[in-house]
Amino acid sequence: MPALPTPSVTPPDVIRAAYAELIVSDIAASRAFYVGVLGLVVTYEDDDTLYLRAFEEYLHHSLILRRGPVPALAALAYRVRSAGELDAAVAYYEQLGVRVERRAAGATRGVGEAVRIEDPLGFPIEFFYDSEHVERFTRRYDVQGAGAISRLDHFNIVTPDVPAARDYYEGLGFRVSEDIKDDEDVVYAAWMHRKATVHDVALTGGDGPRMHHIAFATHERSQILHLCDHLGALRQSDRIERGPGRHGVSNAFYLYLLDPDGHRIEIYTHDYYTGDPDNPVVTWDVHDNQRRDWWGNPVVPSWYANASTVLDLDGEPVALTHRTEARESEVTIGADGFSYTRKNDAELGFKLGSQV
Amino acid sequence: MPALPTPSVTPPDVIRAAYAELIVSDIAASRAFYVGVLGLVVTYEDDDTLYLRAFEEYLHHSLILRRGPVPALAALAYRVRSAGELDAAVAYYEQLGVRVERRAAGATRGVGEAVRIEDPLGFPIEFFYDSEHVERFTRRYDVQGAGAISRLDHFNIVTPDVPAARDYYEGLGFRVSEDIKDDEDVVYAAWMHRKATVHDVALTGGDGPRMHHIAFATHERSQILHLCDHLGALRQSDRIERGPGRHGVSNAFYLYLLDPDGHRIEIYTHDYYTGDPDNPVVTWDVHDNQRRDWWGNPVVPSWYANASTVLDLDGEPVALTHRTEARESEVTIGADGFSYTRKNDAELGFKLGSQV
Amino acid sequence: MPALPTPSVTPPDVIRAAYAELIVSDIAASRAFYVGVLGLVVTYEDDDTLYLRAFEEYLHHSLILRRGPVPALAALAYRVRSAGELDAAVAYYEQLGVRVERRAAGATRGVGEAVRIEDPLGFPIEFFYDSEHVERFTRRYDVQGAGAISRLDHFNIVTPDVPAARDYYEGLGFRVSEDIKDDEDVVYAAWMHRKATVHDVALTGGDGPRMHHIAFATHERSQILHLCDHLGALRQSDRIERGPGRHGVSNAFYLYLLDPDGHRIEIYTHDYYTGDPDNPVVTWDVHDNQRRDWWGNPVVPSWYANASTVLDLDGEPVALTHRTEARESEVTIGADGFSYTRKNDAELGFKLGSQV
Amino acid sequence: MPALPTPSVTPPDVIRAAYAELIVSDIAASRAFYVGVLGLVVTYEDDDTLYLRAFEEYLHHSLILRRGPVPALAALAYRVRSAGELDAAVAYYEQLGVRVERRAAGATRGVGEAVRIEDPLGFPIEFFYDSEHVERFTRRYDVQGAGAISRLDHFNIVTPDVPAARDYYEGLGFRVSEDIKDDEDVVYAAWMHRKATVHDVALTGGDGPRMHHIAFATHERSQILHLCDHLGALRQSDRIERGPGRHGVSNAFYLYLLDPDGHRIEIYTHDYYTGDPDNPVVTWDVHDNQRRDWWGNPVVPSWYANASTVLDLDGEPVALTHRTEARESEVTIGADGFSYTRKNDAELGFKLGSQV
Structure with a gap:
């Protein structure tokens, strides 16, 4: 990615990852998954x-x-602190030289005036403040099922050059909570936040722009486990791509599901407070086999390989830029890669129940 | 296995799987695992x-x-209903023509008079009733940690001919709760019980006699998940062989660990009541990919391949008899095998995060 | 209670508490509670x-x-081990001199031939073996909600003379797992089982015969907590009579609800295995404030006072016999009673957030 | 409380409730509670x-x-966003006319330069930014027990005039998330936050200044339930003052404990995200019996009555000012008060298991 200009204006004050807009092929099938499951x-x-x-x-x-x-992916939307931040967003992104569009109130149902941009990483991003308020179902245990989801937590995006993407997001006021590197300072992934959790956006190194997943939070692990049981009962266990497990990064308990179009959805709970300015950054060695699963369970190949196409503001797929640096899957799995459970351990290799 | 004689006497009245005796190479290492973790x-x-x-x-x-x-494995011990059942055991096994030894009280610390046999499947089995009583720590929450284990639940043994082994155990009064078969009635595994749970002993088809695992029960899933987190914190995640997950068979939430000598220990919770005489047997198709993990997560190769050596009553390793029927791992995984998530589904194959 | 004759015949072989039949005033209201909640x-x-x-x-x-x-209460039904046990039941209860009725298959929908008696304690009891089998929803996580109930666990009945009732149930093959006494050997309650849990029936000392509650089991505590949250969301928190809490007796996590007619329903989990013949009996001091709630939270007055009317086999309410011995509520609460948290503690009294 | 002057300077930018300093009578007894339990x-x-x-x-x-x-209580400490905020704090409180003291780095072990004040409500409050960093035990599951506590969550203080206290805290940049009122707009309590949770400080109407409690957060409810079980096992159930339960206010799962000196400690989990500027305020009717316990379980008298003495910056107890408005306990319990489960319900009164 070419170096970005440094805007002379203040970036919009982002509060949090707020919503995503996905293109799907069959509304009924999607409804069965997102509402039914x-x-x-x-x-x-x-x-x-x-x-x-x-x-x-x-x-x-x-x-x-x-x-x-x-x-x-049609859009990732961040909420900003006030309606006035939309002007700040326009000014900021015009200086960054990317495509910027103002959207009238109601252009998206339930959302007031907004700004959509094609960000320097190639993603369609919306900033908004005004939104229709609806009933908050916090205490509506009469409609919450065993797998109740509390809130959207974060976006995870695939981008070729993680340090460049991190610089861009730091310019926007995000801070790194954790990252994965190797001894040569190649950065494989970084987690960045505005709200006081581990992330609002994660940057995953790879051919991009693509959307790796969007994540929803639950209160407890039992709700995540129920989603697995539920999919089993529906004979849809093949929608479970990876997990459940405990992440090393973020310490969250996680599950990755695939929706009917292959969009990846994470269900996530138990990360930690990051709201203080000196929140310690946790850096993981890419060869540490507990970085992505604290229990050392394998990351399945599809999780590394697949991600959703991203659309530009005209709704056209954005062409991919290939990652030129080492890829996490290649340096950790198989003949060319290695992982360890204990640093300096004699025994290296990817745990998969002692391959035989 | 040659057909067994049919004893003319009543078998001993077994109550439950009670304890196992394992040979280990390093007591300190074992203590760190069994007590420390x-x-x-x-x-x-x-x-x-x-x-x-x-x-x-x-x-x-x-x-x-x-x-x-x-x-x-040095012994698997079943408790019988009274001290008088020991005579029944001697008579029964003498008629079965296997080696039978009476053991004086105290031959095993804490255990009264007992009978040890080499059973027709080649396993060293003890029957006992008298045992020293010690404090039951049910309510000792001051010493129970986050991963507290409540009780021993069952044994799982590897034996070449599952129907023959089932016949033997039915003779001993056990009943089948669940099994895994194929359309040609090859039996790959069976679960059998005396106490009112899914099993006291599971029969796993393979080269035997070997001990596949012994299993302990917890009250809840959180305790099992903690054991994983704990092993991660100790940088011993490679002791986690398989899981955690939800079994199809038994509906139990499970985790398989490997002790420092490679003995497999299952931690297990949430199975169901089986105490009525007409308890319905659940039969699983060996090609059903949810049979061993309800969420369709893969059974790792080592779980199929490895099991502990079994000793005879002289402490000598028992020679293996090879399984002649089809093996579960071969008929379900890879080029020669297949699995499905939904019966009659076009797409067959072993889910592993969409192999790429 | 006058001393019972000692039957010369073997009692019917009871397996477990199986079902209860309750008379309610409004089916729609009951459905909203039992099905909806x-x-x-x-x-x-x-x-x-x-x-x-x-x-x-x-x-x-x-x-x-x-x-x-x-x-x-119209009937409490125990399942027996085989259809042949019905004859044993008839012979046994005829010798006990109580009213005995054979019921044809289908007299109760889904139930085969049965025997109903008015037991010596005054309760309408059914024994049956044959029953229609229906789908077991063990793995039907698609229909199990956040408060899923696994199985009926036990009955709790109010009877004036607990030792006499215990003798009667011991005659029927039940064994005591726990009880509550005082230093003068007054027995206030006893827990008795056939299946290998803490109880199939609990005997609560008081004016009887009355039904104190019937209890259902869940797998985990989260399901019990959800029922509370659900009732709160429905603005029916006044159906929560007592709990949730941890019992001292049984070590179970519990909740007591009141159905629309005031029938008490317990939801219960986490008790322990009692299947061995020498299972240690746990005896609690009636003054031990942790006996009924391990956390020392108060037993509400209505829990001691209220219980459901019992019908005879003609459907007529059975007259009450008054308890003549000391009552638990009186010896533990208020001016005439006392409780302690630590035996021999200087500070006695019923904890209720340090009365002020 | 007399009207406060309106400072012309910006208040210090508070991040969160950070620590409390309590005076205790016996360190060993306190250690047994805070470390041992x-x-x-x-x-x-x-x-x-x-x-x-x-x-x-x-x-x-x-x-x-x-x-x-x-x-x-010797001090409640809020962390500010940077060391520079200490000057802002001094200027702000000097304009408010209260006692202000700068403290050198190390005056409190582990804390850098700080400012302590006697706030207008009479509480000893510290502002600090610099602090020694120590190991964050997020992933140290080897030392986390079954009742592991994640972080300090909030302070709850007793103050006579809740609206005046709310005005003061709003001046300091806090915002209200929830409150309890009656139809005459008497405010009984208010919850206010800086970090994106329901509160960093709660204002409880009563004679003050007193400290009602400090609260710690866990990840899940199981950890809170274990603390109860643990206290039961230690025969210290009388340290459990109230709960566990589900709050109406905050929707949090809660437990109130009393330390050996009677300081009240809440353990708390499951509240919700409040970080958006338009986060909806939830107002509860003081007569709503589910406001303080969603399950309608009673608030014990001591919880309303007792609170810890507060010291001034010289370490002398601060004299109490009496609340002149109605008291929550009086308008909700007993002969002069009322509560309802369903608004407009015919049946009013405080649920306590149907008083008899």
């Missing part, structure tokens, strides 16, 4: 769209599913 | 032995670890 | 009856609700 | 002091216990 609350639906929210969200939606020809 | 209570220890029990056990021990030259 | 599965329903079962039950029902003029 | 990590200790932290804290301490003649 994940239990998200329907704020609005028609033949072509679903507006969903988690139980503790009081804004109009946490997720929009829109029927379209190519399963893809 | 699993949190089992030490009833007695010296330089060469450890007598351990789970928190809800009031008999002297649930597990004996004894230092010896070859890591192996 | 507790989530029990409907096996059959019409305008006047509801046949419900827990998720792991494969017999036709765990609970019958029948519309009638007086909310009451 | 609560499991807090000891950063430093000597004969007269204990510096403790929760497992996810990386600053030197979350709690200081100091031996002294009168059990009391």
Whole structure:
């Protein structure tokens, strides 16, 4: 990525990752997954769209599913601190030289005036403040099922040059909580936040721009385990791509699911408070076999390989830029890579139940 | 296995799987695992032995670890309903034509008079009733850690001919709760019980006699998850062989660990009541990918391949008999095997995060 | 209670507490509670009856609700080991001199031939073996909600003379697991079992015969906590009579609810294995403030005072016999009673957040 | 409280409630409770002091216990965003006309330069930024017990005039998340936050200044339940003052304990994200019986009545000012008060298991 200009204006004051808009091929199939299994609350639906929210969200939606020809990411939306921040966003991104569009109130149902940009990493990003308030279902245990999801937690995006992406997000006021590196300072991934959790966005090194996953939070692990049991009962266990497990990075208990179009959804709980300015950054060695699963369970190949197409503001797929640095999957798995459980241990290799 | 004679006498009335005696190579290493990680209570220890029990056990021990030259299983002990059943055991096994030894009270610390046999499957089995009572730590939450284990639950043994082994155990009064078969009625495994749970003993088809694992029960899943977190914190995640997950068979939440000698220990919770005579048998298709993990997560190769050596009553390793029927790992994984998530689904294959 | 004759015949071989039949005043209101909140599965329903079962039950029902003029207990049903045990039951109870009725198959929907008696304690008791099998919903996580109930666990009955009632149940093959006494050997309550849990029936000293409660088991505490949250969300928190808490007796995590007619339902988990013949009996001092709640939280007055009317085999309410011995509520609460947290502690009294 | 002057300067930028300093009478007894039961990590200790932290804290301490003649609160410490905020604090409080003291680095072990004030409500408050960093035990599952506490969450203070106290804290940049009122707009309590949770400080109407409690957060409910079980096992159930339960306010799962000096400690989990500027305020009717316990369980009298003495900066107890408005306990309990489960319900009254 070419070096970005340094804007002379203040960036918009982002509060948090707020919602994602995904293109899906079949609304009914998506509804069966997101409402029937994940239990998200329907704020609005028609033949072509679903507006969903988690139980503790009081804004109009946490997720929009829109029927379209190519399963893809249409937008990642960050909420800013006030309506006035939209002007700051326009000024900031105009100086960065990227495409910027103002959107009128209602251009997205339930959302007021907004700004959408194609960010320097190639992602379609929205900033908004005004949103219709709806009932917050925090205490609605009469409608919360065994796998109740509380709120959207973060986005995870694939981008070729992680340090460059980190610089861009630091410019926007995000701070790194954890990252994965090797001894030559190659950065494989970084976790960055505005709200006081481990992340609002994670940067995963790879061919990009692609969307790796979006993540929802639950209160407890039992809710995540129920989602697995539920998918088993529906004979859809193949929607479980990876996990459940405990992350090394973030210390969160996690599960990765695949929606009917292959969009990856993480369910996530138990990360930690990061709101102090001197919050210690945790750096993991890419060869540490507990970095992505604290229990050393393998990262499945598809998790490294697959990610969702990203659309530009015209709805066209964005071409990929290839990662030129080493890839995490290659330096850790198989003949060319290695992992360890204990640093300096004689025995190296990827644990998979003692390959035989 | 040649057909067994049918004894004319009543078999001993077995209550439950009660304890196992394992040979280990290094008592200190075993103590670090069984006491330091699993949190089992030490009833007695010296330089060469450890007598351990789970928190809800009031008999002297649930597990004996004894230092010896070859890591192996020395005995699986079933408790019988009264001391008088020992005579029944002697008579029964003499008619079965296997080696039978009476043991004086105290031959095993904490255990009264007992009978040890080499059973028709080649396993060293003890029957006992009298045992020293010790404090039952049910309510000792001051010493129970986050991964507290309640009781020994079952044994799992590897034997070449599962139907023959099932016949033998049915003769002993055990009943099948679940099994795994294929369309040609090849039986790959069977679960059999005396106490009102899914099993006291599981029969796993393979080269035998070998001990596949012994299993301990917890009250809740959180305790199992803690054991994983704990091993991660100790940088011993490679002791986690498989799981945690939800079994299809038994519906139990499970975790398989490997002790320092490679003996496999399962931690297990949430199975169901089987105490009624007409308890329905659940039969699983060997190709059903949810049979061993309800979430479709893979059974790691070592779990199929490895098991502990079994000793005879002289302490000598018992020679293996090879399984002649199809092997579960071969008919379900890889080029020669197949699995499905949904019966009659077009897409077959072993889920591993969409191999790439 | 006058001394019972000692039958010369073997009692019927009881397996477990199997179902209860309750008279309720309003089927719709009961359905809202038992199905809408507790989530029990409907096996059959019409305008006047509801046949419900827990998720792991494969017999036709765990609970019958029948519309009638007086909310009451119509029957407690124990399952016996085989159909042949019905003759044993008839012979046994005829020798005991109580009313005995044979019921044809189908007299109760889903149940085969049965025997109903008015037992010496005044309760309407059924013995049955044959029952229609229905789908066992053990793995039906698609229909199990956050408060899923696994199975019926036990009955708790109020009877004036606990030692006499214990003798009667011991005659029937039940054994005591725990009891509450004082220093003068007054017995206030006893817990007795056939299946290998703490109880199938609890005997609570008081004016009887009355039904104190019936109890259902869950797998984990989270399911019990959800029932509370759910009732709060429905603005029916006044159905929560006592708990949730941890029992001293049984070590179970518990919750007491009141159905729309005031029938008390316990939700219960985490008790322990009692299946060995020498299972140690735990005796509690009636003054021990942790006996009924391990955390010392108060037993509310209504819990001691209220219980359901019991019907005879003609459907008429059975007259009460008054307890003549000391009552637990009186010897432990208020001016005439005392409790302690630590035996021999200077400070006695009933903890209620340090009364002010 | 007389109207406060309006400072012309910006208040210090508070991040969060960071630590409390309590005076205790017996360090060994306090250690047994805070380390032995609560499991807090000891950063430093000597004969007269204990510096403790929760497992996810990386600053030197979350709690200081100091031996002294009168059990009391010595300081509540808020962390500010940078060292420069200390000057802002001095300027701000000098304009408010209260006592202000600068403290040199190390005046409190592990803390850099700080400012302590006697705030307008009469509380000894510290502002600090610099603090020694220590190991963050987030992933130290080898030392985390079954009741592991993650972090300090909030302070709860008793003050006579809640609206005046709210005005003061709003001046300091805190915002209200929830409050309890009646139809005449009497405010009984308010919850206010800087970090994105329900509160850093709660204002409880009553005679003040007194400290009602300090609260620690866990990840899950199981950890809170274990603390109860643990206290039961130690025969210290009388340290459990109230709960466990689910709050209406905050939706948190809670438990109130009393330390050996009667200081009240809350253990708390499951509240919700409040970080957006338009986070909806939840107002509860003081007569709503689910406001303080969602399950309608009673607030014990001592919880309303008792609170810890507060010291001024000389270490002298601060005289109390009496609340002149209605008291929550009086308008909700007993002959002069009322509560309801359902608004407009015919049946009013305080649920206590149907008083008899």
